Amino acid sequence: MNTAHLGLPVDVPSTALFTDRYELTMLHAALRAGTADRRSVFEVFTRRLPEGRRYGVVAGTGRVLDAVANFRFDQRVLDFLAERRVVDDATLDWLADFRFRGDIWGYPEGEVYFPGSPVLRVEGTFGEAVLLETVVLSILNHDSAVAAAASRMAVAAAGRPLIEMGARRTHELAAVAAARAAYVGGFASTSDLAAGFRYQIPTVGTSAHAFTLLHDTERDAFTAQVEALGGGTTLLVDTFDVAEAVATAVEVAGPELGAVRIDSGDLLLLAHRVRQQLDDLGAKNTRIVVTSDLDEYAIASLAAAPVDAYGVGTRLVTGSGHPTCSMVYKLVARAESDDPDAALVPVAKKSVIGKSSVGGRKWAARRRDADGVAEAEVVGSGPVPDDLADRQLLVELVRGGEVVGREPLDAARERHVAARAGLPMSATQLSRGEAVIPTEYLHA
Structure with a gap:
């Protein structure tokens, strides 16, 4: 498989090792415990914007889709894991047949985001979804940080062309x-x-x-x-x-x-x-x-x-x-039992002040005022209010393991211009400040 379009050397057959070891050790332990197949929902979000920034910019979505499509454990990778004794033989057998078969929804590339925005939602079994954490975060954190800086520079340039030369x-x-x-x-x-x-x-x-x-x-x-x-x-x-x-x-x-x-x-x-x-x-x-x-x-x-x-x-x-956006990838819901039809229950980390998260499978919408200007980012885990039904932000990116959300890069570029234009005017001020609109949570 030629992966040159991913920014990888052409002899690297997959993105499977763009991950932290603990993703595989968690899989190993979950397989032994019989919990690896529980339906799970992970979400990518940031608890706060970089200091002084008024909005974030979603970038790297297209690269995430490439990475998910190429997340395979070929024989060279399996041999490496075996030689280093990262996981046991049963886990290696499981990985040999791995491909992501779940669903992914997310903010479309170029869209703006705010604290708590569920930028990406990954749904599948725990085993398959947990493996994607590191590669997803490494792409979104880097690319969104650069895109946010680029957006601020584009505002400052006021229509004059900008050349990337870094x-x-x-x-x-x-x-x-x-x-x-x-x-x-x-x-x-x-x-x-x-x-x-x-x-x-x-x-x-x-x-x-x-x-x-x-x-x-x-x-x-x-x-x-x-x-x-x-x-x-x-x-x-x-x-x-x-x-x-x-x-x-x-x-x-x-x-x-x-x-x-x-x-x-x-x-x-x-x-x-x-x-x-x-x-x-x-x-x-x-x-x-x-x-x-x-x-x-x-x-x-x-x-x-x-x-x-x-x-x-x-x-x-x-x-x-601000070379990173501090996005995190957290489990927010999981099946209450191993039954494939078991209901999802919200889960969330609560242990540390400042690092807690909000449980539940969430949607997001942007409420606008009478002039069409954004006034709040609304994030909810229950029914979507009627007045926000046509303003939802997440779009389908992967369905049943198949990528369905690819688009030309120019579409993301054009979307960003439109998204930024829909924010209050103070969003484009270079002076330091808080997020230009608040995030409101609606719970089920």
Whole structure:
């Protein structure tokens, strides 16, 4: 099975070992106890948003579906587990035939979420559902953190294009996932070719300072780049003197030069100076791209500057200070007996202040005011009120083990724009605050 589209090396046949050992030891013990086949419901949620954030962004759902579909224990994996004595022979036999046959519902990718939102609901036997915990959380926590940062940066950019360029600042596989999540959150393109190949995200890139330093003069470097890539290319103008470089760039490429990039210095001041110089040189359509450790606050500070596009790396792929969403995967209901038709009973952790959870198989809906603006996230475990019946958030993703919720990445990207637009205006303020709408619980 070729799993290159998952961000995995092509010789890795499954996602089954993207898990913690205790998932398998719990399965082992449950099989011995005769409880592994009890119907169970797990939910993914976060108890709080990262400090200062007003909303979260669901990202990684498509990758979760890929991971579930490829969660198989082939012979190499089984041999590894046997050699390490992770589980007994009976459990290995059970794993040899494993495929997830349950159901998964969740917030569609690109949707916003709040504390307590059941972002994903996994239903099946305890044995099959518990195995998915680690891989599901690793994907959703990472991708949603990047997407949330991307969304805030997109708001700050106010329609100006954003370029994801963080591949050199994170793990090589995480870089591909980050580019995908950034695209969901509002970025227009990526510098990472693997992300472009796997997810059809537009890719961009021209040259670094090394290319300029390779040549005897800056003019030689610019000439080589323009001759190779055409006058519409982007020339990097801050290797030496910015004003001199801009003048040389226009001389070499002509007034139809595509863009210049500034990667250091006082970006606000330089952008104004470069714009004036370009205009004076007749290059009125030449765009200005800025990079250099940008985040949403730096982008917002450049709102009045004549900047046409932003390139963001480190702060984006690390979630702009919040590299995880602290999502958890908790058992919220299980059958009251081993009978396949036994009723589900709510269960919940209550032992530690601040780490408790709400039991019961839940639905979620977003209540809106008369103007269509969200005013509360309503989460319930009983009947859905009539006034919320057409506003439910969870959609079917997996039915009987078969993926039914795949969609183009652009659909998630477009959904996020619409979801964010439906929030109160204060959601897009960069100042710190609590969740922009409260979460209300309705119990059965």
